[in-house]
Amino acid sequence: YPYGYFMAKMNAVWKRRMLLLIMIPFWTSALIRLYGWIIVFRSNGVLDKILMGLHLTKQPLKLLYTYPAVVVGMVYSLLPFMILAVYSSAEKLDASLVEASRDLGASAWKAFWTVSFRLTLPGLLSGVVLSFIPSMGLFFIADILGGNKIVLVGSVIQEQITKGRNQPFAAALSAVLMILTSVMIRLYRKITGTSQLEGMM
Numbered sequence: 001y002p003y004g005y006f007m008a009k010m011n012a013v014w015k016r017r018m019l020l021l022i023m024i025p026f027w028t029s030a031l032i033r034l035y036g037w038i039i040v041f042r043s044n045g046v047l048d049k050i051l052m053g054l055h056l057t058k059q060p061l062k063l064l065y066t067y068p069a070v071v072v073g074m075v076y077s078l079l080p081f082m083i084l085a086v087y088s089s090a091e092k093l094d095a096s097l098v099e100a101s102r103d104l105g106a107s108a109w110k111a112f113w114t115v116s117f118r119l120t121l122p123g124l125l126s127g128v129v130l131s132f133i134p135s136m137g138l139f140f141i142a143d144i145l146g147g148n149k150i151v152l153v154g155s156v157i158q159e160q161i162t163k164g165r166n167q168p169f170a171a172a173l174s175a176v177l178m179i180l181t182s183v184m185i186r187l188y189r190k191i192t193g194t195s196q197l198e199g200m201m
Contacts, residue, residue: 004083004123007087008086008091022083023080031144037073038145041063042063043064047061048061066149066150069145073145077134078138085126097115098115126192132181143155153173153177156170
């Protein structure tokens with residue numbers, strides 16, 4: 001949220017630079033980028049050498065093929081969806097409304113919380129939806145960074161179809177995921193009032 005919000009407040013030159021920082025890594029294959037995280041997380045890898053060089057750890061950490069490694073990989077893969085959703089909402093924010101709240105005696109924090117955050121909440125929630133839906137199918141991240149030790153719902157579905165030959169169970173899990181996705185979208189529409197706006201239009 002902070003990245004997308006403050007990026008929207010920058011001038012055009014810095015907006016392009018900040019957008020490039022998000023987009024350039026994704027010009028390469030997702031598999032290549034995930035294998036880059038293996039180099040970072042493996043024993044005596046980049047992260048271990050930095051931590052031991054700073055004398056924060058005395059021996060290599062076992063980070064690869066753990067749940068935190070999978071979470072980092074998923075956050076890294078889905079973060080642009082959240083940033084761009086918040087940026088799109090914050091860029092449309094009317095600055096005069098914030099100035100009006102400050103003129104009426106609101107502090108900078110209160111003006112942000114009651115005006116800026118509330119008006120950019122639809123963008124934040126759309127980022128949540130855009131991150132939640134793809135995360136259900138990122139089983140390859142668990143395979144690469146989790147070493148088949150971390151089980152995600154997508155991994156179970158993929159394994160039941162390809163190896164377990166239990167297609168009814170895989171179909172049932174897929175139906176549950178579809179229901180969860182529908183609930184998320186329904187909550188988003190209810191909180192943001194999207195359906196009311198569509199009805200008015």
